[in-house]
Structure formats: C-alpha cells, structure tokens
Amino acid sequence: MPLPISRILIAHPRFPPLADDYADAFIHAGVDARTFIVDDHVHWMQRYVFRRINKLARALRLVRRGTDLFRRHRWGDVAYPAARLAAAVAEYAPDVVLCIHGKPVDIGPLRDASALKVGWWVEQNDSWPALDAASRHFDVYAAFSRDIVDTLAQHGRASFHLLHGANLRQHHPIDGCAKEVDVAFVGAWSAWRDEIIAQAYAVTEDIALYGHSWLKKSRLPNDILRKIHKGDFILGAELNALYNRARVVLNADRTVRLGLNMRYFEVLATRACLLTDEAVELGEHFADGEHLCVYRDHAQLRQRLRALLDDEPGRARIADNGYREVLRHHSCDQRVRELLAAVATHVT
Numbered sequence: 001m002p003l004p005i006s007r008i009l010i011a012h013p014r015f016p017p018l019a020d021d022y023a024d025a026f027i028h029a030g031v032d033a034r035t036f037i038v039d040d041h042v043h044w045m046q047r048y049v050f051r052r053i054n055k056l057a058r059a060l061r062l063v064r065r066g067t068d069l070f071r072r073h074r075w076g077d078v079a080y081p082a083a084r085l086a087a088a089v090a091e092y093a094p095d096v097v098l099c100i101h102g103k104p105v106d107i108g109p110l111r112d113a114s115a116l117k118v119g120w121w122v123e124q125n126d127s128w129p130a131l132d133a134a135s136r137h138f139d140v141y142a143a144f145s146r147d148i149v150d151t152l153a154q155h156g157r158a159s160f161h162l163l164h165g166a167n168l169r170q171h172h173p174i175d176g177c178a179k180e181v182d183v184a185f186v187g188a189w190s191a192w193r194d195e196i197i198a199q200a201y202a203v204t205e206d207i208a209l210y211g212h213s214w215l216k217k218s219r220l221p222n223d224i225l226r227k228i229h230k231g232d233f234i235l236g237a238e239l240n241a242l243y244n245r246a247r248v249v250l251n252a253d254r255t256v257r258l259g260l261n262m263r264y265f266e267v268l269a270t271r272a273c274l275l276t277d278e279a280v281e282l283g284e285h286f287a288d289g290e291h292l293c294v295y296r297d298h299a300q301l302r303q304r305l306r307a308l309l310d311d312e313p314g315r316a317r318i319a320d321n322g323y324r325e326v327l328r329h330h331s332c333d334q335r336v337r338e339l340l341a342a343v344a345t346h347v348t
Contacts, residue, residue, distance in 0.1 A: 003030055004344035005095035009115075011036040011085060012100040016262060017235070018122070019100065021167040025332035029340070034092055038105050041084040043075040050076060082106035089113050096343060104134045111137065116346055118339070120162060121148055124258055128155070135159075140346050142339070144259030145281065160342045163285070164262045165335040166269035166326055170240065173271040173323070177244040182206035182309055184246035184272075186234060186263070187253075189213040194220065196252040196277075199298045201228070203305045208242060210234040243270040247315065248308050251276035260285070265330045268292065268322035273315045275305060285330070291322040 008026055010033060012019040019035040026033035050070040057063045070076040074083070086109035089097055096116045099105055107117055119135055121143040128151065135141040135157050142162035143149045152159035182204040187193060188211045198220060200207060205227070212232040218225055234242060243249055249272045251263060256279040264286070267274045274292040276282070288294040293308065295301040308315045 004340055004347045005031060005116075007032045007034075007092065007094040008096045008098055009034050009036055009089060009092055009094040010098045010100065011038060011105050012102050013037065014039045015235075018102070018262075021170065021332050022098070022100075022336065024167060024169060025165075025336040028333060029336050031336075031340075034088075034094070036085055036088050036105075038081055038103060041081045042077070043080045045075040046070070046077050046080065078106050082109050086110055086113070089115055095347065098339075099138075101134050107137045116140070116343060118142065118343060120144070122164065122259070122261075124255065126151060126258060131155075140343060142342070147258060158346070162335060162338060162342070163330065164260060164265055165330050165332040166262070166265040167332045168269055168327070170236070171243070171266040171269040172240065174241065174244045177241070179247045180245045181208045181242075182247050183250050183305070184208045184210075184242050184248075185250045185252075186210045186239065186242070187251075189217045190252075190255075192254045193252045194218050195298070196250065196301065197228075199301050200250055200305060203302050204309060208246070210242070239266075240270060243267055243272045246272055247312075248272075248305060249274050250305070253277060253279055256280065264292075265326055268319075268326045269331070271319050271323040273308060273319040274322060275301075275308060277301075286322065286325065290318065291325050293318065 008031055010019045010023055014037050019037060023033040023035050054069055057069060058065055063069065068077060071078055073079060082105060085105055089110060094115050096118055097110060098118045098120065099107060100120045101123060110117060117138045119138040119141040121131065121134060126148050131148065131151060135152060140158040141152055142160050143152065144163055146161055149159045149161045183200055183206065185197060185207065197209060201224060207228040208230050209228045210231050214229050215225060249267045251274060254277050258280065260279060260281060276292060276294060278294050278296055286292050293304050295304050
C-alpha cells in the first residue's frame, strides 16, 4: 500500500529531542523528513533586547507575569519563528507539517499552504483556552491523552489519540553492559521528587541522580547531594548507557494526570526495570508487576525498591516483559504508522 505522504516537516523545540526522534522514524518508514527546531529561530532582538525589557517590566510590576510586550512585533517570540517556519515550508514543500507542542509555533502564516497541518499536544495542560489557541489553525490535531482528544472532539476539532513512544535506535539494550548502579533517577527537582529520593536513599546510597535545580532547591543534606547528584542534564547515548547500567530506574511523576511522557517508554526500551508512582492512563498500557512496578506511598516505595534490588531474577523478568511490550506496541516507528493511518483520510 503506498504511503499517503512523501515529505514531512516536523517543528518542535530542541529539548526533548522529539523532532529528531520522529524524523528518524519517518525516514525509516520511507518518508523524507526534515526538522524545524523552534529554538534555532529566535531573532537577536528577541534574545538580547526584548527578553530583558520584558523581564525588567515584570520585576518592576509594570505588567502582569507572563506578559510579552513584544508579542506582535515581527522580531518577537511569536511572529519571527512563524515567519521562518513559513519560509521553510515554502522552500521544502512538504505534504505534512507536524507541529509538536511543546512551545507552540504560530502556523497562521501557513493558512494558504497546501501542506496538511497536523498538531500534537504533549503538555500536562487540559485547559480549553490553551488547547483552543494551540489547535485552531490545524487540519487535524493529535493528543497524547484520551481526555484531551475527547475535549478537542467536543469542540469540533478533528483529533486522534497518539501516545509517546521510544526511539529504538536511541534507547536500546547494550550487550554485555553490567548493572553497576542500584538506582538511576533522571528529572528536574520538585518537592515530591525530593521526598522520593530521600526515601530511596534510605534503602540504598548507590543512586545516580541527574536533573537541574537539585543543588539549589533540594532539602537533602549537602553531603548526600554531592554524593548522588551526577549532573544537571544527560542525553543521548549517555542516558541510554545510564538506564542500561541501573538495576532499577526510579520515576516520580505524581503530577502526571493526563498522558504518559517519553520516560516510561524510553526506560523500558533499554530493558531496564522501572519503578514508578502511579500515573493516570498508566494501567491502560502496562501492568504493575509484569511490565514495571508501581508504588503508591513512601512505605511501598521502600518495600518494592528493596525487593527489586534483592531479587535479580524477578527484576530481570519484569524488565524483559516491559521491553517486549515496548517493542510490540510503543516505538516511535509504531507511532509513525498510527499517524500515517490517521492523516491518510485528510490527504488529498
């Protein structure tokens, strides 16, 4: 069956690297793909002048928090990236423009472009004003949460459900990699995560912690932080190696109340054992004790972490099951097939 499209342009900020992951998956599906990294299209006036004026005006309480005095300026944070995206579309002439939100990029200038305009909402925000502003100019709009798909449909927006997935060429098992770290945790500081790391440290001191703001905001003792905090960021091959080296990858996303972020799929794709708190929609895709392990409070976290560290065969069984589940159902390649099927009816 011929593919419904031959060229796609994918727009998204640089981090997380979703544009690169999905460009890779589209290329492997036989579709020519290019990326438009929104961060690379910021005018120097916005970067060095407008941002500083906005910051000063907010600090002096001359404007409300979040106000952008230069929102409509042609060199501002909205108009300039939109114009650059329109120029990229005119040059490349893709069949589809896929904007992953992320920081939305205005596609108003693309209204007359022949390309099918597809959006994909991956934010923990289900307020209708935000969804309305992000989705209104798109031909079809995907969301990683079923609740958001329902909201879009109720307001007459053509929509479909599209989960995150794992780039299996980026996140994968490494042959012969020894399990050298009891616990790996990757994520920015939050009060909940601070509590979880403290509980995990009561079980094992062998923790590799990566994420920004920990050294500034954590209530953990400084000597413990200096011991376990390994860096503010970890990406690419280093992140894949970390997951491979960990006996348990710990996750703490109590605020996840919509769709699942990439971490669930990427960790399991490395054949690592994931121990996570409970997120809405998690049970739709993975079974507790079979594909991963779930904790619901501090006591259960300590109990399940201790049990996993002490039971290598059981830990390996869960990791293997999670890995196979991602390979079957949750790769970026699978998501591309789903997206192609969804947009086929909209391509003329």
